[in-house]
Amino acid sequence: MCGIVGAVAQRNVTGILIEGLKRLEYRGYDSAGVALIEQNGDLAVRKAVGKVKAMTDKVDAAPVSGTTGIAHTRWATHGKPSELNAHPHTSTHIAVVHNGIIENHGALREALKSKGYAFVSETDTEVIAHQIEDLIKQGNNLKVATQKAVAMFEGAYAIAVIDTRRPNELAACRSGSPLVLGLGIEENFVASDQMALRQVTDRFVFLEEGDFVYLTLEGYSLFNEQGEPVERPVKQLTDEHVVADKGGYRHFMLKEIFEQPAVLSRTLQGRISKTRVMEQAFGADAEKIFDQVKGVQIVACGTSYHAGLVAKYWLESIAGLPCNVEVASEYRYRRVFVSKDTLFITISQSGETADTLAALREAKKSHYLASLVICNAPNSSLVRESDLVFMTQAGPEIGVASTKAFTTQLVALQLLTIALGRRHGLAEQTEADMVGSLASLPDQIETALGLDDTIKHVSEKFADKHHALFLGRGVEYPVAMEGALKLKEISYIHAESYPAGELKHGPLALVDANMPIVAVAPNNDLMEKLKSNLEEVQARGGKLFVFSDQADAFPSSEEVTVIDVQSVPDTIAPMVYTIPLQLLSYHVAIVKGTDVDQPRNLAKSVTVE
Known part of the structure; x- marks a missing residue:
């Protein structure tokens, strides 16, 4: 999903930021952008809808440089893909990039509007920029203002912030969405994934839940959720950490089986808080669509079909919704009765499964409420052609027999079950219990691997x-x-x-x-x-x-x-x-x-x- 790269250095970091975004393209995105503090102190921003190349073409056409900057690839949740909604978002001297969802952005937006702040996007992220700027106007520096701002946010997020008034500093934090710190010599970096920074460093600090980090040229200060200074281990990565090899396992399949604790953790990050599922993770229009759902039709093939069958039990027993599950190759060749307000769901590891894609196209001719795809391949056909999208975070799956893709699909389907169940009598405590169980799942999978x-x-x-x-x-x-x-x-x-x-x-x-x-x-x-x-x-x-x-x-x-x-x-x-x-x-x-x-x-x- 969304990707963050940030840098504070003594050299021009434009190329580093862009290369970092390219290395995060596997995550899936619909727009890209970069913001740098130029030598004259101005904030230069370049954004574009589409691939990173579209954004780099803008940089080539109107060059920008700076020693401090942030960059982002966005997957739309609040607001459609557009340049106005693309990150970074700004407020006077502040630029922000953000992964995740700020659940209480509506109330914060109204409070900021009453103070005269003008919003130009439909995103929840713009609230972050204005909130930090407002706190700085009240006499706080970037570090304190960011810490105070994140204490006001509800939801899941990873954030990186720069301020033209402090040109060699960067603030970042994580809560429910991953962030890693990359260490160099008189230069430091942040990113969503260490792979984004492997071209500049092999030394990383993996931030823990609630961590806040303040970067300068000389080093960094790290604080926990309570604002107390903490230390985290520095890990030096080698070529063994590159995804596209067997990593010491005899086969890719075995490696991918053992990767499941990590990929399930990634799939959950940013999608759950301590007690709730963040349904915006299914797309910008998810809340409006889910409000209308009275039934579910799932179509898939092979392993993905089995995931759908598991979901049928959940959707009917937990969410109280009727659910049909069908093999795509059968569904596409028969006349189908569509009940009113039925959500059409496709599940696919590749996003290019021919029968499933054909079924989606047939479904669009029927009277379904909307379509949702659960997929592991960003920018695939099913992803592009569906109304709502949930990207699993399984990463590349090389073994033909699907393993980690299946379990991440099950997690996605349980999150969907909870989101829909809210509207059909699912108690808050039941949701909290289920979310707690999901949060424990990576550890439970690790135990099962001990067999x-x-x-x-x-x-x-x-x-x-x-x-x-x-x-x-x-x-x-x-x-x-x-x-x-x-x-x-x-x-x-x-x-x-x-x-x-x-x-x-x-x-x-x-x-x-x-x-x-x-x-x-x-x-x-x-x-x-x-x-x-x-x-x-x-x-x-x-x-x-x-x-x-x-x-x-x-x-x-x-x-x-x-x-x-x-x-x-x-x-x-x-x-x-x-x-x-x-x-x-x-x-x-x-x-x-x-x-x-x-x-x-x-x-x-x-x-x-």
Whole structure:
């Protein structure tokens, strides 16, 4: 999503800022801009809609230089893409760039207007610039004014500020949106991502939640949320930190499985506060559209389809909304009945999935309320053609079998469920509890990854198998479907999934000692039902592999292998239980000797029908 770069140096930083923006282009954006304090003390700003190149063309046409500056790539939330809405935003001597959402910007805007401040954009960010300028007029310096201003803001943000009256200084802070400090020799930098600054430094300080930093040529001062001076470790990065390699892992797929705590954290940053979901993260018109939603239609393919099936359980049980989920290749070729005020949702890792894109285009001919895409690829066709967009922060996914893209999609869909649920009786405390569980999710995923060695050992029991059956109940049934898909994709074992309650209606005929049965069994209100289903499997000689947080409920034996998963809240169980299934498919593929990252006959992005 949005990207920030800032610099204080003894040399012209225009090129550094622009190169930093180019390195952040993967995040997705619709406009770009730069502001520098020129040698004569003037504030020079260049902005453009579109790619960074459009902005650099303006810089080339009207050159600007300075030793202190900030730059930004914007993804529209408040206000459509335009030069007026593009960052940086200014107020007399102040220039600001901002990622995130200031939830109380409306009240602040009205208060500032009453003091005579004129607003030229539709953004929440312009409030920041005027508020800091107003506090400086009251006798505060840039550092104090910025600290006082951020104490007034509600929401999630990362901010960088410069002031022409203090030409070699820069203030920055983060709350719910990432920011990193880059250290040089008599020059210092800030950015949303360390990759933006790798051309100028390899030494970084990763700011923690609530941190405030004040940069000068000589160094920096760092303060925590309470305004107390703090120290954070300086980390020196090497080429091993470059995204596009395996980072010491045997395969990209394994690397991407283990990246999930980090990418889930990125996906949540700026989208939740301590107790609430910030629905503006879905787009500038999200609030207005969500107010009207009375039903949801989800269309996707493959792994993304399974994410949609999980969301169906959430949307109906938590948000109280009817939800249909359909495979895109089926949806596009049938006549569809559209209920009034239905939100049309597409889910895609690549944003170029041909059937899903065609389904969106067909949907636009129908009477849907609006379209929303959940996607990992900025500037893709689905992103460009949808009314609302939620960009997951999975980063490049090289392995053909999707892993981190799936769990980030689930997080996006749960955030959507909460946002829509507010309008249909979801209690504030329930939202706060769910948000708290989501905030803990990266740590819970890290714990689940600790099962790697156990699952590696279990995978050896699949060495001579040719078929497998995956079982789940309730919301864990789509998780079982995803587990079966992963196993067949990369190990070439035929695998299918069933709701456990359907065993008697056909699959039980397949059960024998040669077919492993994988069960997803968290301790929820369907646990006892599932146990009865699994006893039917045992009675017929089936070999059970049970993933459960209630290991004692399934006594281990030669016929039953229990993998003990930690206990987690029901709302995040689908994400947590996905992890051991991904690891199982990976290690079985290794045992089978298949090409893990590039399985036969499959492509990463299916751009043909």
